[in-house]
Every structure is written in C-alpha cells, then in structure tokens.
Amino acid sequence: MNYEQFLEELLENDDRYIVMTSENRSAIRNLPDKIGGKFIDTGISEMTQLGMAAGLSLRGRIPVTHALSAFLTMRSFEFIRTDIGIPNLPVKMVGSFSGLLSEANGPTHQALEDISLMRGIPNVKVFCPADESDMMIGIESVLKSSSPYYIRYNDRKPIYRHSQDFAEGKAEIISDVNYVTILTYGIMFNEALEVKHLLGRHGIKAGLINFRTLKPVDEEIIINSLKKSTLTVIIEDHFTTGGLFSIVAEISLRRKKTGDIMTFSFDEKWFKPGLFKDILIYEEMTPLAISEKIYRKLDKKL
Amino acid sequence: MTEKELKRVDTLAYEARRKVIEMAAHGGCYIGSSLSCIDLIAYIYSNFINTNPNNITDEGRDYFLLSKGHAVPALYGIFSELGFINESRLKNHLSTDDFIYWHPNTNIPGVEFHSGSLGHILSVAMGIAYDCKLKNLANKIVVMLGDGELDEGSVWEGILAASSLKLYNLIIVIDRNHFQANIETEKLSMLEPLEDKFRAFLYNVYRTDGHEFSKLHDTFCKVSKAKDRMNIIIADTVRGKGLPSLENQANKWFANISPFEEEKLLSELKTVREKINNKSK
Numbered sequence: 209m210n211y212e213q214f215l216e217e218l219l220e221n222d223d224r225y226i227v228m229t230s231e232n233r234s235a236i237r238n239l240p241d242k243i244g245g246k247f248i249d250t251g252i253s254e255m256t257q258l259g260m261a262a263g264l265s266l267r268g269r270i271p272v273t274h275a276l277s278a279f280l281t282m283r284s285f286e287f288i289r290t291d292i293g294i295p296n297l298p299v300k301m302v303g304s305f306s307g308l309l310s311e312a313n314g315p316t317h318q319a320l321e322d323i324s325l326m327r328g329i330p331n332v333k334v335f336c337p338a339d340e341s342d343m344m345i346g347i348e349s350v351l352k353s354s355s356p357y358y359i360r361y362n363d364r365k366p367i368y369r370h371s372q373d374f375a376e377g378k379a380e381i382i383s384d385v386n387y388v389t390i391l392t393y394g395i396m397f398n399e400a401l402e403v404k405h406l407l408g409r410h411g412i413k414a415g416l417i418n419f420r421t422l423k424p425v426d427e428e429i430i431i432n433s434l435k436k437s438t439l440t441v442i443i444e445d446h447f448t449t450g451g452l453f454s455i456v457a458e459i460s461l462r463r464k465k466t467g468d469i470m471t472f473s474f475d476e477k478w479f480k481p482g483l484f485k486d487i488l489i490y491e492e493m494t495p496l497a498i499s500e501k502i503y504r505k506l507d508k509k510l
Numbered sequence: 511m512t513e514k515e516l517k518r519v520d521t522l523a524y525e526a527r528r529k530v531i532e533m534a535a536h537g538g539c540y541i542g543s544s545l546s547c548i549d550l551i552a553y554i555y556s557n558f559i560n561t562n563p564n565n566i567t568d569e570g571r572d573y574f575l576l577s578k579g580h581a582v583p584a585l586y587g588i589f590s591e592l593g594f595i596n597e598s599r600l601k602n603h604l605s606t607d608d609f610i611y612w613h614p615n616t617n618i619p620g621v622e623f624h625s626g627s628l629g630h631i632l633s634v635a636m637g638i639a640y641d642c643k644l645k646n647l648a649n650k651i652v653v654m655l656g657d658g659e660l661d662e663g664s665v666w667e668g669i670l671a672a673s674s675l676k677l678y679n680l681i682i683v684i685d686r687n688h689f690q691a692n693i694e695t696e697k698l699s700m701l702e703p704l705e706d707k708f709r710a711f712l713y714n715v716y717r718t719d720g721h722e723f724s725k726l727h728d729t730f731c732k733v734s735k736a737k738d739r740m741n742i743i744i745a746d747t748v749r750g751k752g753l754p755s756l757e758n759q760a761n762k763w764f765a766n767i768s769p770f771e772e773e774k775l776l777s778e779l780k781t782v783r784e785k786i787n788n789k790s791k
Contacts, residue, residue, distance in 0.1 A: 245644050246644075248640065248675070250667075250671045250675075251670065251671055251674065253667040253668075253670070253671055255629075255633065255663075255664040255667055256633045256636070256664065256667045256668050256671045257633075258633075259630055259631075259632070259633025259634050259636070259637065259664070259668070260633050260634070260636045260637035260640065260671075261637060262623075262633075262634050262637060263623075263633065263634040263635060263636060263637020263638040263639075263640070263641070264637040264638070264640060264641050265637070266622070266623065266634070266637070266638060267637070267638055267641035267642070268641075269637075269641055271637075286627060286630075287630060287633070287664075290624075290627050290630060291623075291630055291633075291634060294624065295616070295623070295624070
C-alpha cells in the first residue's frame with residue numbers, strides 16, 4: 209500500500225480526516241475524485257492552508273496538510289507556530305521535496321532548515337522516515353497521534369527491510385553502537401547504510417542508527433554512542449545548525465557526555481542544484497567520499 | 511429592529527464601553543481600536559448570532575472571531591455584560607493570576623481562538639466555515655478584521671481562496687476606523703476604493719455606518735439573505751467612538767489612563783449618551 213492508498217483508507221474509516229494541499233498534489237493526485245469534499249486545495253497559499261487547518265481542527269477534524277517542505281515550513285511558519293503549535297492542535301504537516309529531494313530546483317526550494325524550524329515549536333513533533341517503506345511503517349501511528357506532526361515525506365525506494373516495530377522517540381537500530389556509530393535519518397539512510405558496509409569491508413565495525421522521529425528523539429541511543437564509540441558520525445541532508453548535529457550537541461551538554469563527533473551536513477551553505485547522485489558527488493557526500501573521510505579521521509587517531 | 515431591541519443593544523454597548531475605560535485605567539489597553547468596533551460586536555452578539563454562555567461548546571453554535579485581537583477589551587466588556595465571564599474578573603486586567611491580557615485567548619469562556627498576530631483569523635474562520643458547510647449546518651461564522659490588518663498579504667490570500675471554496679456561511683466584517691496603530695490608513699497603505707477591491711474578488715459588499723444600530727440591522731439582515739456569493743461588510747467607524755476627547759486621534763490607539771482621567775472619561779461617556787438620548791426624545 210502506498211501513501212495515497214493509505215490516506216484513502218484512513219478517510220474511509222475515520223470521518224475526522226481531511227486532506228489538504230496548496231496546489232501540490234504530487235503524492236495525492238488521485239484523491240480529489242475519490243474523497244470529494246474531504247479534499248481541500250487552497251491554491252498556492254500555504255498560510256491560508258495552515259490557518260484553515262487550525263480552524264478545521266478546532267471543529268474536531270484532523271487535517272493532513274501538504275506542500276513543498278520549503279514553503280510549508282517557511283512561508284507558513286508563523287501560522288504553524290501560532291495557530292497550530294500554541295493550541296497544540298493535531299494537524300499533520302506533510303512536507304515534500306525536502307533536503308536533497310529538491311534536486312535541481314535550486315536554493316529557493318531547498319528545505320535544509322525544516323527540521324530545525326519545526327522542532328523549535330513547542331508541541332510540534334517531527335517524523336523523518338528513511339524511505340517509502342519506513343514511512344509507511346510509521347505513518348499510521350504519526351497520523352493518529354494527538355500531536356501536531358511535521359512529516360518529511362520520503363518515497364525513495366527502500367534497499368533495507370525495516371523493523372515493523374515503530375514507536376515515536378525510538379530509533380531503529382540497524383546495527384548496535386560500535387567502534388564507529390553512524391547516526392542518520394531520512395533521505396541519507398541508504399547512503400549511510402552503504403557507508404557502514406564500506407567501513408566494514410576495511411575492518412572498521414560501524415553501528416547504524418535510523419532516527420525515525422527527531423522529536424521526540426531517542427536520547428539514550430545518542431548517549432550510548434557518545435559513551436561507547438570512538439567516533440560518532442552524523443549524516444544528514446540538513447544545515448549543520450538545528451538538525452541532528454544540534455540535537456546531539458544539546459543532549460551531550462545536558463547529559464554531560466561527549467565524544468568525538470564527525471558531521472556530514474551543510475554548514476552555512478546551500479547545496480549545488482543537480483540530480484540526486486550528482487549532488488552527492490559534488491558535495492562529497494557519496495558513501496565512498498564519506499567512508500574515506502571517516503577512515504582518514506580514524507587513521508589519524510591510531 | 512424593535513425599540514426594545516434597540517435599547518438593549520444600546521445599553522450593552524454603553525456598559526461595555528465603561529468596562530473598556532476601566533481596563534484602560536488598569537495598566538492601559540488599545541482603547542481607540544476597542545471603541546471603534548464595540549457597537550459592531552454588541553450588535554453581533556445581541557442581535558445577529560446565537561451564542562451565549564450556555565451554548566459555547568455546542569457543535570451548531572454561531573461563531574464570532576476577533577481577528578484584530580488588540581481590540582479585545584471591547585469583547586471582554588461585552589462578555590462580562592452577557593455573563594460569559596464574571597465582571598469581577600476584569601479587575602484582573604494584566605494580572606498574571608488571570609488571563610485577561612492584551613490579546614484574546616481561549617482561557618476566557620466565549621473566546622473561540624487566540625488572536626493578536628494580524629492576518630491569521632480569516633483563514634482559521636475559513637476552516638471552521640468549511641467544516642460547518644461539510645456538515646450542512648446552518649450556523650453563522652462571523653470574523654472581524656481591522657482595516658489596517660488589510661495590509662497583510664495573508665488576508666488577500668484568504669479572500670481569494672474563500673470565494674473559490676464557496677464559504678458563503680462566513681461573513682467578513684471590516685472595522686473601517688481609518689487608522690492603523692498611530693497612523694491614518696490612507697497615509698500609509700491606501701485602501702480606498704475598498705469596496706471596488708472586494709467587488710473585483712466577486713464579493714457582495716455592504717458599506718454601512720458601524721455605530722448606528724438600525725443601519726447595522728438592515729445590513730446584517732441583507733447579508734443573511736444573500737447566499738450566492740461571499741459577503742463582506744465594511745463598517746465605517748470612528749476610532750475612540752463615544753468619547754469625543756479621544757475620537758479620531760492618531761495617538762489614541764493605546765492609552766494607559768490615570769484614575770482621574772478614568773473618572774473624567776466615564777463622565778464624558780455618560781454626558782454624550784444623555785445628550786443623544788435627549789435629542790431622540
């Protein structure tokens with residue numbers, strides 16, 4: 209079952225759900241004909257969509273809103289913060305083409321601060337699935353949550369069989385904390401998995417953690433990695449500020465546990481627009497480039 | 511509108527005005543903005559919508575949403591008169607022991623949603639209207655915007671979308687007091703010809719005096735019957751209305767008055783009312 213089919217079934221079984229968009233129908237193209245008045249397209253007007261979602265929610269509806277991540281989280285930021293965050297309304301906000309998925313669109317479309325913005329709003333939770341299968345495993349729990357949720361929509365094809373055991377605030381442990389531990393989420397998961405294999409081929413044992421939700425976050429696994437790993441590696445398609453790197457830094461300080469950390473993220477810069485694979489090459493974020501950098505860093509330590 | 515109804519709403523507005531003056535004397539409030547829309551809100555609650563302390567959670571209730579949140583003393587003045595909140599609570603104005611602060615919030619019974627950041631509540635009201643429409647409810651949803659608030663782009667986004675979504679159960683009221691903060695609207699962002707702007711969006715536009723109850727009544731009656739398009743009421747009002755010493759003054763948006771001024775303004779309010787009453791006799 210794909211995302212669109214899931215929504216259709218959810219709406220059939222629960223009258224409270226409403227599907228909304230601001231003229232971004234890519235993931236829900238077939239729904240208007242099937243769900244009639246339960247589908248609302250406000251036109252290219254993200255502020256209106258999110259404000260309306262708050263109003264619908266006051267009436268007991270659960271709106272599942274859609275827009276490109278960049279516009280959902282930034283154009284309508286204050287509507288999310290003020291009209292959804294403050295009253296803690298269970299509006300679901302599905303952002304598409306986030307991070308590297310905006311590919312060749314250019315920096316106007318690059319949501320590299322979406323997680324930072326959304327997790328900064330009290331009450332708003334953040335779901336960042338690793339691929340389509342991971343998204344479909346967690347989506348039911350997320351859409352049925354009584355909290356407002358930001359969902360970093362991800363329909364990348366899976367190369368890994370994910371655990372069906374989903375719980376918010378609980379990371380998926382692909383392989384446990386080790387000499388090196390890779391912390392990742394979302395779109396970079398497949399690359400991180402490859403990094404783990406590449407390191408393993410050269411005798412470096414690496415743990416791999418998939419943070420399905422970044423808020424709430426699995427704090428214990430982060431502390432565990434900082435305590436036990438020689439190197440904790442963070443891989444994310446997000447600005448270095450505000451994403452997983454910042455989350456780790458916050459927890460590290462609060463819990464007074466630190467360790468060597470290496471981060472692969474965008475430090476005060478947007479990425480070079482292009483196709484996904486070419487961006488990874490240009491930005492030196494291919495599994496091979498990342499593995500080599502980790503290897504060199506470890507080499508220096510030896 | 512019967513004599514009895516007229517007297518009732520007139521008394522409601524008068525008593526609520528007294529409360530606004532009292533709040534201005536307890537730490538200050540947006541008095542000019544409150545007094546321009548207080549007759550409108552009084553009319554809406556006493557004659558147009560069926561919302562009272564006993565039905566504020568009913569699914570089919572009528573809604574009033576104040577988008578120009580800083581005019582909340584007008585709303586609270588009316589709420590205390592209509593029994594939504596106890597009058598004694600208004601003495602807690604700005605106290606951290608209560609929730610009577612400069613913008614509306616849902617801790618106060620009867621407030622449907624918090625507001626303060628301008629340009630938000632039209633879309634929130636649209637969401638409420640959409641759900642009511644989907645459920646075929648006959649209830650009314652009224653949202654009041656300030657004229658200065660029309661500077662916000664999100665208002666025009668909402669105006670465009672509401673029409674396309676055919677939310678004819680939603681009534682938009684503009685408090686056209688010709689000021690925004692301490693500036694005249696036309697000296698900052700020119701709004702006129704305002705009626706033409708909404709007509710161009712295919713709205714039914716009604717322009718009325720926002721203080722004369724019989725005229726308000728005629729206008730709202732017309733709106734009730736018009737279900738073919740979106741309806742918008744532009745109510746021409748006077749900033750600080752009811753207190754000639756404050757009326758139409760750019761610097762009387764917010765006022766923090768002393769107990770002496772409070773006495774003076776309460777007495778001014780009374781005198782003005784008596785004069786009007788004597789004239790009509």
